[in-house]
Amino acid sequence: MKDCKIRSTEADKIQNVYKINGEDVDFSAVNKTAWDYKSYEFWQLKYGPPQKFGRKIAEKPDFLLEKYSEFFESLENKSLINICGSNGKLAVACACKGAEVTVVDISEDGKRYAEELAQAAGTKIIYDSVDFLLYNSSEKYDIAFSYIGVLHYFSSINDFFKKVSLLVKDGGYYILSDFHPFLKIMFSEKERSEGDYFDST
Secondary structure, three states: OEEEEEEEOOOOOEEEEEEEOOEEEEHHHHHHHHHOOOHHHHHHHHHOOHHHHHHHHHHOOHHHHHHHHHHHOOOOOOEEEEEOOOOOHHHHHHHHOOOEEEEEEOOHHHHHHHHHHHHHHOOOOEEEEOOHHHOOOOOOEEEEEEEOOOHHHOOOHHHHHHHHHHHEEEEEEEEEEOOOHHHHHHOOHHHHHOOOOOOOO
16 A cells, blocks of 8 residues: 545545555545444444433543543533544543533544433533544644544554644643554553553564
8 A cells, every 4th residue: 555645636625545556545435434334333232322321421421531530630611622532432521521522533423422422411522523634623622632542543643643733722732542453462451551652663
């Protein structure tokens, strides 16, 4: 695979295009199809119906945010963008703590689950179903946040972080919690937590 690039079409629509075997492939469309295949059903099997799970989050949002407590202790009136926020569980937890939350994720199924989750929790989130690299907004946020398996979906980490930098206010910050997909296959959770994602050795 090579020649990955973000480019404009004649219709002035930006596309995330990969050239594979000489053919242009719209990778945003490919990813969207994959992430919308029975994702809603999967989240229900993993976490239960969003109506029930949402009420649980509303009662105790910190149980989902414990790992990030030093960053999310005070979220009242903070603007937060959850990049590749998937089913929205952490976005809803942050909203329950007073943050104004926007989720950007390509999945319509994720959006459906997340919005039902927010409604059950008695809060609101904005969920934009779009490839993050193609997300177009003039808004800047106090906090950008992504977690658990995001970076390996992007062919260019440089492009990813450039996009993040455009969305964070001066004095704001980005929280990244991730793992390398290879480590998930080969090593235990403890060994993964002690590793360095960016180690090239």
